[in-house]
Amino acid sequence: MSKNTIKDNELSEEVQEKMNESVEKKVEETQNFLRSIFSTNRLSSYLVAKNLPFAAFVALLGLVYISNRHLAERTVRSIDRLGRDVKELSWDYKSLSAELMKLTTQTEIAKRADTLGLRERTEPPIKLEVVKEK
Incomplete structure (x- = not known):
């Protein structure tokens, strides 16, 4: 495998001049743009009217973002x-369910029935048979 090296290709003077000219041109355009924005005579109603739809669009996007x-x-x-x-409703359901389960146990039902004068049977039920006459 070969070793990584940096190529030192020097640009010709013509290419360097073209690059410098293009960079200078871009710098000049940027400076002119900034001067036109910040100069008082250029900050006219034309510039404001020209950029008003964009400013309104950005403001609308801001309002939509805030409302969202x-x-x-x-x-x-x-x-x-x-x-x-x-x-909270789950806790209420669980507590009411536990309370209902406690109230429906046989001993609790027997206690409540005892206040009404009813008692639990101690003897098994009697089976009645009906004899059919022939």
């Missing part, structure tokens, strides 16, 4: 609140 952010935050808060409500 508020909507997302409101939705997240709503989801969080509903999650807490679901947890």
